[in-house]
Amino acid sequence: MKLYEKAPAKINLMLDVLHKRPDGYHEVEMIMTMVDLADRLTITELSGNTITISSQAGYIPLDDKNLAYQAANKIKERYGIRQGVHIHIDKQIPVAAGLAGGSSDAAAALRGLNRLWKLDIPHADMMELGASIGSDVPFCITGGTALATGRGELLTPLPSPPDCWVILAKPPINVSTAGVYGRLRADQIKQHPSAAAMQKAIEQQSFEAICSELGNVLEDVTLSHYPEVQQLKQTMQQLGADGVLMSGSGPTVFGLVSKESKVARIYNGLRGFCHEVYAVRMLT
Numbered sequence: 333m334k335l336y337e338k339a340p341a342k343i344n345l346m347l348d349v350l351h352k353r354p355d356g357y358h359e360v361e362m363i364m365t366m367v368d369l370a371d372r373l374t375i376t377e378l379s380g381n382t383i384t385i386s387s388q389a390g391y392i393p394l395d396d397k398n399l400a401y402q403a404a405n406k407i408k409e410r411y412g413i414r415q416g417v418h419i420h421i422d423k424q425i426p427v428a429a430g431l432a433g434g435s436s437d438a439a440a441a442l443r444g445l446n447r448l449w450k451l452d453i454p455h456a457d458m459m460e461l462g463a464s465i466g467s468d469v470p471f472c473i474t475g476g477t478a479l480a481t482g483r484g485e486l487l488t489p490l491p492s493p494p495d496c497w498v499i500l501a502k503p504p505i506n507v508s509t510a511g512v513y514g515r516l517r518a519d520q521i522k523q524h525p526s527a528a529a530m531q532k533a534i535e536q537q538s539f540e541a542i543c544s545e546l547g548n549v550l551e552d553v554t555l556s557h558y559p560e561v562q563q564l565k566q567t568m569q570q571l572g573a574d575g576v577l578m579s580g581s582g583p584t585v586f587g588l589v590s591k592e593s594k595v596a597r598i599y600n601g602l603r604g605f606c607h608e609v610y611a612v613r614m615l616t
């Protein structure tokens with residue numbers, strides 16, 4: 333038996349850090365949504381009891397460090413499954429980019445294995461399994477658009493933002509999420525974006541308000557270490573994107589664009605400057 337699962341990338345329309353918690357995690361407020369740039373997982377049953385991972389991308393771990401491996405391992409342990417599985421990851425989402433590619437692969441593996449082994453896992457248990465793999469995994473399980481609080485695992489679903497183009501550009505550097513949070517001084521953040529204002533903009537379906545409420549407190553940390561990310565933001569703004577923000581801990585910068593007629597110019601302008609550029613739709 334073989335099945336497929338799509339693992340879309342996420343972007344943060346806003347990301348705020350409230351404080352560092354005694355357990356070491358940061359208390360966050362984020363509004364996240366999915367874009368139509370996705371990895372594709374092919375999940376195949378194996379006759380033995382092992383988990384194997386393959387990918388055409390040479391630069392992701394294929395052992396127990398792979399988040400899809402961890403997802404399969406957790407499901408097998410929790411539900412006492414003595415059946416092996418092979419997961420092939422057709423990697424399309426840039427890695428260590430702030431797009432939650434690994435978390436989305438883990439979420440897709442959980443969804444796919446739940447189907448493959450007909451486990452009917454209750455939603456709350458899926459979310460708990462996801463959170464034990466990573467803070468962004470619960471959101472990647474549900475998808476859509478959501479306000480994420482706690483360390484990112486507590487979700488309140490929101491309506492989809494109005495349909496638009498999303499142009500993603502990743503400069504040729506890999507940024508460690510843990511490194512960025514490690515350098516962040518939560519008590520010294522100068523300007524906090526507003527989750528309430530972004531939520532209202534989405535509820536009102538106002539593309540203009542969404543663009544003006546974009547904000548990410550991790551930008552200051554990443555931009556001060558990587559001037560090329562700052563330059564990329566400016567270039568995207570100059571090329572005419574309606575709203576521009578770094579996603580997650582970076583280094584990917586995304587631009588929201590309402591008019592299709594602008595997309596080719598922005599895409600081509602960025603390609604002269606950055607190798608990895610994608611023009612996709614928001615997944616509404």
Ligand code: ATP
Pocket residue numbers: 391392393397398399400421426427428429430431432433434435437438468507509580581582
């Ligand atoms: P986030 O936005 O959640 O911080 P990210 O987009 O910055 O995620 P990922 O692409 O998820 O980062 O990769 C982060 C690290 O996780 C990489 O260094 C990679 O080695 C490891 N990793 C483990 N499993 C995967 C996977 N399935 N796909 C990509 N990276 C993976």
